[in-house]
Amino acid sequence: xxxxxxxxTLFAAAFIFVCCGKLPQAELDGAKxxxxxxxxxxxxxxxxxxxxxxxxxxxxxxxxxxxxxSKMFANYNDVTAKLKEITEQATELVAKTETRxxxxxxxxxxxxxxxxxxxxxxxxxxxxxPKGKEGxxxxxxxxxxxxxxxxxxxxxxxxxxxxxxxxxxxxxxxxQEKALGINTELKTVLEKYMKKS
Amino acid sequence: xxxxxxxxxxxxxxxxxxFAFSGYAIIIYTANKPPVEEINRARxxxxxxxxKKTGKYAVESFKKAEKLYNDAIAEWEYQNRQFFxxxxxSFTSELAVKSYNQVMSSVEEADESRMKLKQDAEHxxxxxxxxxxxxxxxxxxxxxxxxxxxxxxxGKTYFTEAQIEFKRDEYVQSLRSIFRAEQKLSQxxxxxxxxxxxxxxxxxGWQENTRLAYNLSQKGQIVFLIDKMESSLIVLKSGKEFKxxxxxxxxxxxxxxxxxxxxxxxxxxxxxxxxxxxxxxxxYKALLLNYPNKEDQKQYDELVRLGRISKNAGIxxxxxxxxxxxxxxxxxxGCIALENGEMDIVYRLGxxxxxxxxxxxxxxxxxxxx
Numbered sequence: 226x227x228x229x230x231x232x233x234t235l236f237a238a239a240f241i242f243v244c245c246g247k248l249p250q251a252e253l254d255g256a257k258x259x260x261x262x263x264x265x266x267x268x269x270x271x272x273x274x275x276x277x278x279x280x281x282x283x284x285x286x287x288x289x290x291x292x293x294x295s296k297m298f299a300n301y302n303d304v305t306a307k308l309k310e311i312t313e314q315a316t317e318l319v320a321k322t323e324t325r326x327x328x329x330x331x332x333x334x335x336x337x338x339x340x341x342x343x344x345x346x347x348x349x350x351x352x353x354x355p356k357g358k359e360g361x362x363x364x365x366x367x368x369x370x371x372x373x374x375x376x377x378x379x380x381x382x383x384x385x386x387x388x389x390x391x392x393x394x395x396x397x398x399x400x401q402e403k404a405l406g407i408n409t410e411l412k413t414v415l416e417k418y419m420k421k422s
Numbered sequence: 423x424x425x426x427x428x429x430x431x432x433x434x435x436x437x438x439x440x441f442a443f444s445g446y447a448i449i450i451y452t453a454n455k456p457p458v459e460e461i462n463r464a465r466x467x468x469x470x471x472x473x474k475k476t477g478k479y480a481v482e483s484f485k486k487a488e489k490l491y492n493d494a495i496a497e498w499e500y501q502n503r504q505f506f507x508x509x510x511x512s513f514t515s516e517l518a519v520k521s522y523n524q525v526m527s528s529v530e531e532a533d534e535s536r537m538k539l540k541q542d543a544e545h546x547x548x549x550x551x552x553x554x555x556x557x558x559x560x561x562x563x564x565x566x567x568x569x570x571x572x573x574x575x576x577g578k579t580y581f582t583e584a585q586i587e588f589k590r591d592e593y594v595q596s597l598r599s600i601f602r603a604e605q606k607l608s609q610x611x612x613x614x615x616x617x618x619x620x621x622x623x624x625x626x627g628w629q630e631n632t633r634l635a636y637n638l639s640q641k642g643q644i645v646f647l648i649d650k651m652e653s654s655l656i657v658l659k660s661g662k663e664f665k666x667x668x669x670x671x672x673x674x675x676x677x678x679x680x681x682x683x684x685x686x687x688x689x690x691x692x693x694x695x696x697x698x699x700x701x702x703x704x705x706y707k708a709l710l711l712n713y714p715n716k717e718d719q720k721q722y723d724e725l726v727r728l729g730r731i732s733k734n735a736g737i738x739x740x741x742x743x744x745x746x747x748x749x750x751x752x753x754x755x756g757c758i759a760l761e762n763g764e765m766d767i768v769y770r771l772g773x774x775x776x777x778x779x780x781x782x783x784x785x786x787x788x789x790x791x792x
Binding site: 274277278280281284285287288291292294295297362363364365366368369370372373374376377395396398399400402403 | 455456458461462465466468469472473495498499501502506509511558562563564565566568571572574575576578579582583586587595599751752
């Protein structure tokens with residue numbers, strides 16, 4: 226009789242033990258916090274694809290975890306491992322985002338230098354440019370464009386300061402396109418002028 | 423013995439109840455499956471929609487889809503906290519299905535909105551391009567002043583930024599830059615149009631003076647007709663254009679000369695007063711005009727009387743047609759400069775009292791702008 230009770234108790238204990246595998250709550254919170262940190266680091270702006278993939282990975286893991294909870298014999302080992310992996314990936318993503326931002330910043334700085342050099346060259350070319358029928362007015366318009374580029378470029382540091390790197394990129398690219406356009410225009414005119422004279 | 427039998431009977435009964443309960447529980451458990459498939463379908467749809475930037479183009483609709491998904495997960499968690507026999511996943515499933523449907527409809531909405539914004543931006547960019555071309559054709563070569571040119575340049579910069587954003591499929595941002603470009607370009611165009619209109623206020627007088635120039639030349643005189651808008655000096659002989667030369671003026675050539683040092687070229691009817699060459703001029707050869715004439719003096723006195731100019735400003739003088747031109751820019755202090763070879767011809771043709779008629783334009787503003 227006692228043996229039967231012992232077996233039943235053992236069975237019940239085993240059932241309870243197997244049924245109630247420990248939920249990886251700390252790992253889940255860690256992964257969620259990791260994703261939030263990545264978002265704060267603006268990974269969703271600068272490494273959008275990676276960020277969304279990681280976010281979906283967490284969502285998929287939560288689905289697996291909830292599905293396990295619904296089962297009688299739940300084992301969360303793989304879920305725990307996956308959540309840890311996501312937390313690590315989120316930390317990596319934060320670092321990657323910072324690197325990407327630094328890359329953009331350094332791209333912006335070198336583009337700024339390139340534009341400054343182009344602007345100097347444009348000023349020189351403007352000084353020796355042949356004067357067409359429209360003369361002063363055409364040169365005034367080019368000068369206004371050169372000034373406009375300088376103003377545009379001068380707005381970039383404030384954008385970088387505010388972390389608005391994407392707008393800074395657009396501004397720099399537009400300024401570079403304009404400066405290059407003026408440079409090409411002036412060089413073409415000068416080349417034609419040289420051939421004539 | 424009886425008690426033992428009773429105990430055994432009780433155990434068998436307990437086991438029978440346990441097995442019956444287990445059987446019932448298994449039936450309930452297998453019948454009440456969580457909506458994993460529905461949830462995953464919604465999740466995958468959400469992830470795919472995020473990749474397509476649906477959240478940017480159907481903001482509210484996509485937010486609703488995300489909320490429904492989060493609600494489905496929360497409901498699932500809630501049900502999982504219940505005793506397994508009391509779990510009911512039907513609402514979780516309903517929320518997951520709703521979330522999926524909402525994602526799909528937000529994707530559609532975003533596609534539509536993206537397409538609409540793209541078309542809108544494309545259309546507006548084309549209009550801006552035309553606006554820029556129009557300005558460059560009709561206004562850029564006028565003496566507009568740096569403030570108008572800077573406005574125009576700023577507008578062009580915003581236009582370039584809008585193009586870059588458009589190429590990156592960022593239509594919302596592109597439209598924002600387009601709006602800025604529209605503002606600056608329209609402002610520049612409005613001011614340029616105003617300046618041109620102001621300049622053309624004297625058109626009736628120019629027309630009259632142009633007719634006079636032709637009439638005088640028909641009577642046998644050589645007449646020098648100077649057209650500011652065309653930057654040309656036309657030699658009229660027997661009522662016909664005998665020769666045309668490119669000329670340069672003062673940098674504020676758009677407008678009549680009012681005071682000394684305003685770098686404007688006077689408009690009106692003048693005549694050659696003196697012919698200068700060799701050491702008498704530093705500009706190769708020159709034909710001194712009778713500026714200021716009576717009309718100029720009258721106009722100057724009126725402006726002083728109205729307080730528009732200072733009485734100490736001075737009316738200026740020594741306006742000439744001279745050489746050393748051909749620089750291609752309007753550089754004089756108000757004189758009319760020609761390239762030396764062409765000045766030789768003008769100098770030869772001109773005599774003291776040769777009429778020199780200076781007009782803003784022979785064409786009307788409408789003709790100029792069409």
